[in-house]
Amino acid sequence: MLEAQANRVMLLRDWEERWQEDRTGWHQPQVHKFLENNIEKVIAGRNRVKFFFPLCGKALDMKWLADMGHSIVGVEIAEKAIRQFFEENNLIYSEETVHALPGAKVYKSSDGNISLYQCDLYSFSRAIEGQFGGIWDRGSLVAINPQDREKYATLIMSLMDNDCRYLLDTLLYNPELYKGPPFFVPDEQVKHLFGKTCDIEMLQSIDALTDREKAWGLDFLTENVHLITPKAK
Template identity: 55%
Template sequence: MDTSSGSTQLKTGSEVIQNRVLSEKDWKDKWEAKNIGFHESNVHEFLSEFVEEMVNTRAQIRIFFPLCGKAVDMKWLADMGHSIVGVDVSEKGLKEFFDEQNIPYVEETVPEIPGAKSSTGNISLYCCNMFDLSSSIIGKFGGIWDRGAMVAINPRDRERYTKLILTLMENDCRYLLVTVVYDPKLVQGPPFYISDTVRESLLGQSCNVKFLKSINTFTDRQKGWGLDYYNDNLYLVTLKSSS
C-alpha cells in the first residue's frame, strides 16, 4: 500500500487504465467506520472446496494470509494443525479477529520493523505495511491463501507485491489466488480488476497458473456500484522450479 492518496482514471480508446491509490490511512479508516464489506463471516466457499489443492496431503504447513483482516479462514486452517501468519495495517481488524474467535494472544514488537507489532501463537499476525515484511522476518511458506490481497493492492504496486509473494514461497508452495471479474470501465475498485494478460505478466514467467473455478458473487452491493455482473475466479499458482 502506498502512503500517498488520490485517484485518476486514464482512458485510451475503450481501454481503462486504473491508477487509483488507497493509502494505509484509507484502509484503517474503513475498519474504523466498519466499512468492511470485503470481510466474510464464513469460511470462503473456494477455500472449503479446494483446501486440499493448497495443502496437498501435507500436515502442519505454514500458510500466509496477505492483508488478512479478521478472516475466519485463519482459525479454520489453524484448527487443522497448520501454522498461520497474516499481515494487515489495521490493528482493529487483527484484534477483532482474536476477540471474535476467543483466542488469547500476546503482543510483541518487531525489532526489524519499527512501530510494528505481532501477535504470537499458532496464529501470528503482523500489524504493519506488508511491504515491510520479508522472508528473513517471517520465513517462507508451503501455502498462501490470497482471497482479497492482490485485488486490493494499488495497481501500480502489483509488481512489487508479486515479487514479495514469490520470495515467500517455498519450492513446493501452493498458492491459491482469487481474482474478481467485472466491467472495469464502470468501477475503479478496489477490488481491482486484473485481466488475464496482467495476471500472466505478473506470474507467468516464474509460475504455473491453473484455473480452478469461477463463481457468480454478484449481490446488491455490486449492483449499487453500477455493475450487472461480478464473479470470483480461483487459480492455483505453483513455482515452475518445483515442477
C-alpha cells in the first residue's frame, strides 16, 4: 500500500503557493478535538510545558495551549500563515532574523510565549530551542513527502525531552484512490519509525470521512491519534 504514494513529492514552494492562494482546506477554525480530548494525557500534571508544533500553519491550538500557560515553538515555511496566526488572534509580535539558521526568521509574541520559525523544518534542530516536553503533530507527518519519513522521525525524536509526550495524528485510507497530501500513514509505519526508542499508545480512532474526502474519491477515512513517549532508560 505504501508504494502507491512512495514517490510523491511536494516542494516547499508548493506549500507556500497553497497559502498564498488560500488553498488551505486542512486548516481548522477551532481547536482540534483530538487535542482537546486528550490534553490531560499530554500535560500529565505538568505546568508550563514547552510544546513543539511541526509545520504549524496558523493552528488555533497554539494560542489555546499558550493561554493555559504553556510555551509554544512552531516551524512553518509560509510567512503568510505565521503573520495570519498573530494578526487573526490579535497578538502583538516581533520579527527577528535567526543567526543560527541562515535565511530564517522567528516571529515572537510580545509575552514571549509563542515563537514561530519561518524555515525549512529539516534545518531546525535542538540547537535552536532545546528539547520539548510536548509535541502536537496534526497535519505534519501526513504532509511531509513519504520518502522523508525516516529523516522526519529522527528529527522529532531528537527534539523529545525525557518526559516528552508526543501526540501524533495519522490518516488511514486507500492510497490507490488519492495521491495525497495528506498522505496515508499506517499504524505499522508509526511503529517502525518510533517503536525502537518509544512506547506507542493508540488513544482514539474515528471515522473521519466527510464530503471533502469523498470528493477526492475516497470511500473511507480513519483518523487515529497516538501518544508516543520515550521508553524508560
